[in-house]
Amino acid sequence: MREMTFTDAAREGLTEEMERDPLIFVVGEGIGARGGNFNTTVGLFERFGEWRLRDTPISERGFTGMCIGAAVLGAHPVVDFMFLDFELDALGDIINQASRLSWMSNGQVKVPLVLRGGVGIAATGPHHSSSLYSYFMHLPGLHVVVPVFPADAKGLLKTALRCNDPVIFLEHKKVMKIKGPVPEGELSIPFGKANVVRPGKDLTIVGISYMVVEALNAADELEKQGISVEIIDPRTLAPLDMATILESVSKTHRLLIVDEDFSPCGAGAEIAARVMEEGFYELDAPVRRLNGPFAPAPYSPPLEAGAVPNAQAIVRAVQMLQAE
């Protein structure tokens, strides 16, 4: 099968959907002729023109609100924020308008809208590294998508562009250039279907976003030590595929959740609570979480190394949980 980077695969998905639906348009800073800070739209301006690739002023709240209005009228906008941190300027309208309009209007209004932005710590400092997955998981009316592999990037972005509700599409900066197999032709991946990326029998790891990659690295080392871990990539945090996680836990009886984002009220807290409620009697040990420290994202390499869980930290956490 052909290999592509995450970003190239996502862009292929976007291109196919823009060919299909003339009401899809992209807004953002430098997403026109420049092709986007992360190459999300390279080549599309020449193909689709300025009305569908709209370079914007630095008005995050403004162009997000504009896209909500266009979505309400039946367009399908994609807001390309570059970094999730910039999306925060638009949070009021994302929450009060985009996430609630369908409900508030008793189903009379739809908001087909994709909000995409880079997440994660990658020598990017406190204003360009936020993940904040759980902020969006907390809100009724939003889908939260965290693809890791190129095929998922394409398939989930295509699903987002066919969804009639707002989708928060979060792309970790450390996976953007990773290559992987992407099937030719039509590729659509449903929301709410986790992927067991490595089967195992002793312990389950749920990795959030880039932590799936670090968990896979840890799994090889653990295998040498005789510990077989099963790794689950949820792919979407809302909806969250608890069935796949519970099925795995009922097999391994141990669960570690690895998330670079903060621990308190994070994605791992939600997963742990759901396992406690729905799978308590399957557990042989407490659910454990491995997160970064409860501090803003750092810049300097040694600080970053201390802040982001890596394969070695995952190995240690698994060893400790296995011993419980």
Next chain:
Amino acid sequence: MNRKKDHEVTLTKEQLLNLLSTMLLIRNCEEQLVKSYARGDIPGGMHMYIGEEAVATGVCAHLKVDDAVFSTHRGHGHALAKGMKPERMIAEVMGKALGCCGGRGGSMHLFEPSVGFFGTSGIVGPSILLATGAGYKARLQGTECVGVAFFGDGASNNGAFHEGINMASAWSLPVVYVCENNLYATEVPLRTITKSPSVAERACGLGLPGVQVDGQDVLAVHKAAGEAIARARRGEGPTLIECLTYRYRPHAEGMRETGYRSAEEIEQWKTRDPINSFKERLLAMGPFDSQDLVALEQSARQTAEQAADFARKSPLPDPKTLTDFVFSEAQHA
């Protein structure tokens, strides 16, 4: 002044009576709601439009069903002027199942997409941005639709005002921004929170026409809105219209009315009531007699009474529906 005269002459008798009829409908529905509030029939808050009827009426008279209106927390008048049925509006404010949104949002969350009304809002400012998006979509698709944002003077000091109007101006989007300057941002006098008390003048810095009109004169509003909407439909871009107007009721029903404006000021504005002054002008113009106007008044009163009666009799919503339409499609397990 001659220009006003000219505008009257260009309108048909039917158009003139429709303007009066819409203002009367708004006034009478609002009065029904005030009474309902006093009786305890309204479970939450509401902001009355009484005194500002000429603005919604003069603007919406030009709009087609496909033109998209985005409104404010003080939006009953906009909803009715755009074509929402009074009983659907009043039932929603009463929190009833037969309200336009099944009682989910009440006064500040009225939606009726089938007539191009995309909502009142509990947040100040977003109407400006969402209407900008309606304009963008029209331009993208090549239709003649326009987006209309109603907002108050309070929103003119919000970032949404600058961000939204700047983009619409940059890309010549078909949008009309209608500022209802009623002198107070909730209860804070505009003159105390900006050195630039003319909202229309701010258009200069954003590169679009800004016009200030007497918001108590329905014909002045109608004329300015007509020019702005025609300009938008021609693809020449947005216009900012500032309508100088006044609310007679407190900021919200039930709030005290002291400390920020005087009873004399309220009475002074009432002498320029948009409905009374328009009636006087119609009578002075000749083709109408007082019988015509009385008939319109009776009709509006009856419609509002029947709507309120319908709303009172409407069933209450079922809590089982609480999680319906969190998503437009049933995707979550």
